[in-house]
Amino acid sequence: MSKVELMAAAGASLQYREWLSHERRARLSVRGAQLALLLVFLVLWEVLPKAQIVNPLFTSYPSALWPTFLELLPDTPRQPGILTGILTHTWFTVFATIIGFTAAMVLGIVIAAALWWWNGLYKVLDPYLVVANAMPKTAFVPIFYIWLGATLSIYGMSLAISLFIAILMIYSGFQGVDPNKIKLAQTFGATKAQVLTKVILPGSIPTLIAALKVNVGLSLVGVVVGEFQAANIGLGYLIQYGSQIFKLNIVMTAITILAIVSSV
Structure with missing residues (x-):
């Protein structure tokens, strides 16, 4: 390699390192801004109720959440309307969300494929x-409570909220596959089933991923809404129970756990 080529390569390498450094600083700036925003929110949440600017009966405050969590942690918590520990409540909500989400995605793909097959x-x-x-x-x-009972109605709500949007999103993804790819596969003798499995489904991966992201949140919403009405267990039940007895510490602790679950 000539001296000029070596200098060009070195220059490109330097520019690449500068670009990487700039991207790293940009990511750190975004993370810093996100953490700062969260910190400001927590400080205001703590200070305003304690300063009586906001009624603490309606908002609680962050420093009260950890003691409440510890109080609710045992499987025999010291609350008359709460029969199990908060981890059991959390697991019930997460498990119901997984069931509803899985059912919505499987049925969504099957029904969308049937709609694509029979236009x-x-x-x-x-x-x-x-x-x-x-x-x-x-x-x-x-x-749903009358039809399915207390427990199954929660799964029914999760499925009802997430299923139809899954069908519409996935079918839209199927329709968005490049028609030239379909024609090419048909030119080589592909059957309709092969077009579906070899062209349509692989070509709809971005839409399927988007549907996954949307339906996780919708399934969780459905579970919590179902727990408001029908359950005596779950984070939705804790929120409902805490609001009924005006113990906002319980409500905010359950909401905080829901926020953590949603971000995972």
């Missing part, structure tokens, strides 16, 4: 899917 079926069902997705699912909580 006429999609034309018939499209307005009903749109209406079902737009309806406020919380209106069905009492009905």
Whole structure:
């Protein structure tokens, strides 16, 4: 390699290092701003109730959450309406979310594939899917409670909230696959099933990932809404119970755990 080429390579390497350094500083700046915003929120949350600017009965404050968590930690907590520890409540909510999320994604993929396979079926069902997705699912909580009972109604709410958006998102992803790829596969003699499994599904991976991200949150929302009405266990039940007896420490502790679960 000539001297000029070595100098060019060295220059490019220097520029690349400078770019990496700039990107690293940008990431650190974003993380720092995020942490600073969280810190400001926690400080205000702590100071305003203690200064009586905000009624602490309505907001609690961060320093009260850890003692409340420890109080609720044993499986026989010292609260008359709470029968199990907070970790058991958390696990019940997480488990119900996993069940609802898994069912919504599996059914969403299967139904979207059926709609893609029989396009006429999609034309018939499209307005009903749109209406079902737009309806406020919380209106069905009492009905699910009567139909399914206390426990299964929670899974039903999780599925109802997340299923229809999953169907619409995944079907939209199927329709967004490059038609030239489909024609190419058909030119080489691919059957409709092969087009679905070899072209449509792989080509819809970004949409499937987006649906996964959306449905995790929606499934959790469905579980918590179901627990408000039907359960005597779960974080939703803790929030409902704490609000009924005006113990905001319990409510805020459960909400904080929900926030942590949502961010995982």
